[in-house]
Amino acid sequence: MKKLFALAVSALALAGPAAFAQDGPKPEAAAERRSDAGIPPPVVSVTKHSGTFGGQRINYRAIAGETYLKDKDGKPLAAITSYTYLKEGPTDPNRPVTFLWNGGPGSGSVWLHMGAFGPKRVVVPSDAKDDGAPPFPIIDNPESLLDVTDLVFIDPVGTGFSRALGKTDPKDYWGVTKDARSMAQFIRLWLNEHGRWNAPKYIGGESYGTTRAAAVINELEGSYTDVSVNGILLISSILDFSQAADTPGNELGYVTNLPSMAATAWYHNKVADRPATVEEFVAQARAFAIGPYATALLKGNSITAEERAAILPQLSRFTGVSQAYLSNANLRLSPSRFYKELLRDKGLTIGRLDTRYTGVDYDNAGDRPDNDPSFYGIDGAYTTAMNAYSRETLKYSPDVVYSSIGAVGDWDWNLGSGPRGGSGYLNVAPYLGKALRENSGLRIYAGQGYYDFATPFFGAEYSLNRTGIPNDGRIEWHYYHAGHMMYVREDDLKKLSSDIRNFIRKR
Template identity: 40%
Template sequence: MKLCTLLLCFPIALATPIHADVKAEPPREEGKEAAPAKEGNDQNKEKPPSQGRKSPETSTTKHTIVLSGVRMEYTATAGTLPIRDAEGKTKAEIFYIAYTKDGLNDLSQRPVTFSFNGGPGSSSVWMHLGLLGPRRVKLQDDGSAVPPPYQLVDNEYSLLDETDLVFIDPVGTGYSRATKPEDAKLFFGLAEDARSVAEFIRLYVTQNTRWASPKFLIGESYGTTRAAALSGELANKHRMNLNGIMLVSTVLNFQTIWGGEGNDLPHVLYLPSYTATAWHHRKLPEDLQKLPIQDVLKQAEAFAVGEYLQAIMLGAALPDEQRKAVLEKMARFTGVSADWLDRANLRPGLERFSVELLRDRRLQVGRFDSRYTGHVRNGLASSAEGDPSGDAFFAPFASTFNHFIRTELKYIDDQPYEILASLGKWNWGAENDFVNVAETLAVAMTRNPFLKVHVSCGYTDLATPYFASHYTFKHLNVAPEISKNITIDDYYAGHMMYLNLPDLAKQRTDLGKFIRAATGR
């Protein structure tokens, strides 16, 4: 499995609403067994999931945390909900962890937020133990690696004081599994995934009497693609309107990040992220290096959509003198040589840039976060040998979660918890086109003008570059009055900007403010 599986970029299109064809079991209270089926009911004869494996019991535990100086008591629930087909047969079980504030009789004023990460193939662990949940992985303050063994600490930046939290592992990730291997294809696709996650949300909301609560989604990376798809699926299939959607490291229009012959747009949108990377590693000219990064990026953005865009649009018709001038400015804003950029035909590409920037030190920069560096075994390497940023946090998150779920949440399951799963072929829904769920989100925002959207972008994110997110929302086809419902906040660090403590503090403030505004508080 490649290290890029938190975001797999393949072409496809999605412009029509997604509809569900699966349903879940009848509602029941969390932690209680379903009533026995009547004798003769075929559903009672159904085999348990995964070849005779009995699903672990739902676990409910009590905890406390201090947030903003206030002691808060909450309940953690870890368990699975079955997803059934139209005939009532279980096709999969979706694992979740929910945190709910104790002592509330009226839930109509208490928001509930459904969280998931990306991939496709990623569990929900990253935002769970990095940003939102009451416990977080302890790393260096800038998010850099620490030696094992790893540990969790109370997350004083958790959003649990603002909203209840439900972390969802889509089928094939975490402990979530299709009942039979051949049933996996029912869930491994853009539309299929949205259907099953929407059905999970409907079931959870129904069983836990949360239809009257303000409802939010938060997704990261491909999870933002999923969130946009869900905005249509929940509204169209279940008539469930949302109060807000929070998008972290966004990709809605894949044409903005997936390059190739005939698509030069990503080269333009990546360039400011190369500038941020070079600024961080002090590879820019001194006059730029001494400026605040925001000021440098404004210059890089203007160059990207001006002279650089014109140059690559001209292609072979670009005059030699103009090409030379553009190459010199590219070198100025990227920290790599004009000669190398010339040989790259003005299109450096992420994999090549990652090893070229610090070649003199025999280092490569990270994809998820280009602040991270790692040694290159082959000094002549022409493309990245891995991802140093992923190497820094994959193991700490996996180790701490596996300890946490069993010891603190008391959920006992011996099957592997799939932190990052290789799901095989993913059904993107169409061929010879790029997925663009921005259209689905635009329709949802138009039909529900109260829906608010928050976008978190990281300057040093080379997986979903911040300027591509800005571009997507500047081109969202909504009325000016609707576009006012969109808030974009930028952060210094990369794809998981919250691993950098200053960014975590800022993001907690920004998201808390967003939730309060979206609920009229």
């Protein structure tokens, strides 16, 4: 989900003439010309700034604008908008560059950009309260990673300001593999433009952005024209899509969701004999989920009345939901029912992206919430901040609606032959296993929020604890006391920044 780079002064074959802005955009005469098929040249704004990041005062250049993806004949097909932040000063060949995006699919990079790692960020309540109405505080972000790496935030086609051009069908870019190829193409063009082929490189994303990261590493390193990568940042991972708990007959999702239910029940004080820490309780929940609970579910109709009676009180304790409700649900508590049932006695629902958030529905009778309070609790602030920052501070203001999360319909989920198998089972984790096996210098950072139901932490652990993924210590796990966007909680923003900063420095 994020934005990325934008070239600067030079007009390379990849991008054509650019509008250069220092204190403000100053369109050159070249920008008045029209390119192929009436498509104007890409517009780029360059501004200079300074800030303190990781305790260091840094002067940096911000490049916001378009890069054109072209066909073999040089015809522009799509405009990728990106936001690049480059440290000023003497060239350091050992300085890393990190490419970041968000997920969806269909999300712009606004969340990681304006919430976590960009030089400016928008402030939302740290205690899971609604963000209210503007003006929203847009402040300097000392947690930005600019002290250890240059940053490039990318918006895939159909997100942010990025779009298909001319008669190009945007569906040409809407799919797991199609999208990854366009991102890999962009990265190669960026490395050409900025002369960074031999720099340490990191790629990463959040949510579906982790799916994208796995697919992109396959496009970058999966052939004999490698773009070798030093590290992959997986924030709130979804790699194995078999974990859908609402699919009849699929038991895996109930197992991998249970520890997140336990964490949430612990947070909302719905646990009998509540342990002192959430870490202690989720450790118990993991053991119960993968052991007695999984066994009970896999027995199906063969489970005995005695076995069922033994499971129910344990399941009730870990979920905070009554034994009667769980019995009626046949031991299988879907996430949507959990969001509605846990705090029904208080007339509240809980969030999906972050279960610390609570909301009030039209009435209290249904079995699923009207909406996700953890999304409508922050979306206004982020969309406002991205538009204000890009258009006013970075002087990049295209005549295009910024799409924070848009419709990228008819997404092609087919992996073709897929990683070691057919296309019926969508799991991109084998791409990561292959990359780790074939690049001894590659490492993975995996960060998960305890209160995230969009990408539950136990599901992420399960995905990366499988055959073909080396168990050699090159995957680092970090956990946070918030949800999907753990950085909305100030303490977790600081921890996240510190964890990733140290991960990059370990190179």
